[in-house]
Amino acid sequence: MSDLLVTDFDYELPEELIAQEPPSKRGTSRMLVMDRATGALRDSQFSEFPALLREGDLLVLNDSRVIPARLYARRTLRREKEKPTGRIEVMLTEPAGENRWRALVRPGRKVAIGERLVFPGPDGAIVLEAEVLERGQFGERLLEFAPVDDFFEVLERTGHVPLPPYIHRDDATADRERYQTVFSRERGSVAAPTAGLHFTSEVLDSIAARGVEIARVTLHVGLGTFAPLRVEHVNEVHLHRERYSLSTEAADALNRARSEGRRVVAVGTTVVRTLESAAARSGSKLIEGHSGDTEIFISPGFEFRVVGGLLTNFHLPQSSLLMLVSAFAGRERVLAAYKHAVEQRYRFFSYGDCMFLA
Numbered sequence: 001m002s003d004l005l006v007t008d009f010d011y012e013l014p015e016e017l018i019a020q021e022p023p024s025k026r027g028t029s030r031m032l033v034m035d036r037a038t039g040a041l042r043d044s045q046f047s048e049f050p051a052l053l054r055e056g057d058l059l060v061l062n063d064s065r066v067i068p069a070r071l072y073a074r075r076t077l078r079r080e081k082e083k084p085t086g087r088i089e090v091m092l093t094e095p096a097g098e099n100r101w102r103a104l105v106r107p108g109r110k111v112a113i114g115e116r117l118v119f120p121g122p123d124g125a126i127v128l129e130a131e132v133l134e135r136g137q138f139g140e141r142l143l144e145f146a147p148v149d150d151f152f153e154v155l156e157r158t159g160h161v162p163l164p165p166y167i168h169r170d171d172a173t174a175d176r177e178r179y180q181t182v183f184s185r186e187r188g189s190v191a192a193p194t195a196g197l198h199f200t201s202e203v204l205d206s207i208a209a210r211g212v213e214i215a216r217v218t219l220h221v222g223l224g225t226f227a228p229l230r231v232e233h234v235n236e237v238h239l240h241r242e243r244y245s246l247s248t249e250a251a252d253a254l255n256r257a258r259s260e261g262r263r264v265v266a267v268g269t270t271v272v273r274t275l276e277s278a279a280a281r282s283g284s285k286l287i288e289g290h291s292g293d294t295e296i297f298i299s300p301g302f303e304f305r306v307v308g309g310l311l312t313n314f315h316l317p318q319s320s321l322l323m324l325v326s327a328f329a330g331r332e333r334v335l336a337a338y339k340h341a342v343e344q345r346y347r348f349f350s351y352g353d354c355m356f357l358a
Helices: 046-052 151-158 194-198 201-209 248-259 269-282 320-329 331-343
Strands: 030-034 041-045 058-062 064-066 070-075 088-095 100-106 116-120 126-135 140-145 186-189 213-219 242-246 264-267 290-294 309-313 354-357
Touching: 030 046, 030 331, 041 046, 041 331, 046 201, 046 354, 058 248, 058 269, 088 116, 126 151, 194 309, 201 213, 213 248, 213 269, 242 269, 248 264, 248 269, 264 269, 269 290, 269 309, 269 320, 309 320, 320 331, 320 354
Parallel strands: 030 354, 058 213, 058 264, 064 186, 264 309
Antiparallel strands: 030 041, 070 088, 070 116, 088 100, 100 140, 116 126, 126 140, 213 242, 242 290, 309 354
């Protein structure tokens, strides 16, 4: 599979199928069901998902919570005659030490090393200040923020929901709840683990009532997962690090399920990456609870050690996430499923419909 090109994971997607809003009611999305052994497809609704799980399955969720990571800043003027500039958009991507964050800034050409940025709150008063320490590629900067009593509390008051760029609108009040899973707990993601957005408390109760075990892991989603792949060959792809945590309780549940031959069903590609990273780390030994970083890139030819079922949203063309799904169920079958989804007018991407592969 080493000769695969990134363009081998392309497909035609009409712009109007990219969901701009969540469904009116959480949990009412459509679901495409795929038998990954045969490629057989069936149109369904997410409400049927609990019935597709078996007694004894282990369902694994990502409980990472999205932070309001999009901020708007002004440059402080360094010279008296310097003209004020318009606002600078700052998207926090990952913490990089005490009071330091990696971020994307736009327009990047105006923000130089040594610049000081100030961030007004809703009333216009300055609530955060930061200095630009380093400059990276594609608009990336390393920022050091002046200490405040509670940085995340300021973010909650000042920041905006980091909706992805294919959602062509400003964030709204409703996004604070809808771009968050009902089981989110550990704050740190700058993009939602979107397969989890379909779940309600009632669905989770229904799943537990069927004798399905539920475990939670944490992987904080960074923008690297969704960044365009700027290489030609799949074997040249390198993903950014993402932080994850696997509790002892979750590790024990995984070890029991694997030893008893029970199916492990991942809710989302972030869970797949967490579980397969943990399995690779443990080798032939039992998985242990731990925290760490992962750069795992899963593409066709990858040998899955843990995951036996996958609930996932539809992913961008030529993306690492589409490659992961193709590794799980076969490139031709997955692309055929996407063609079917386009023909049947499924809604795509973060606020869109989902797919269950097992």
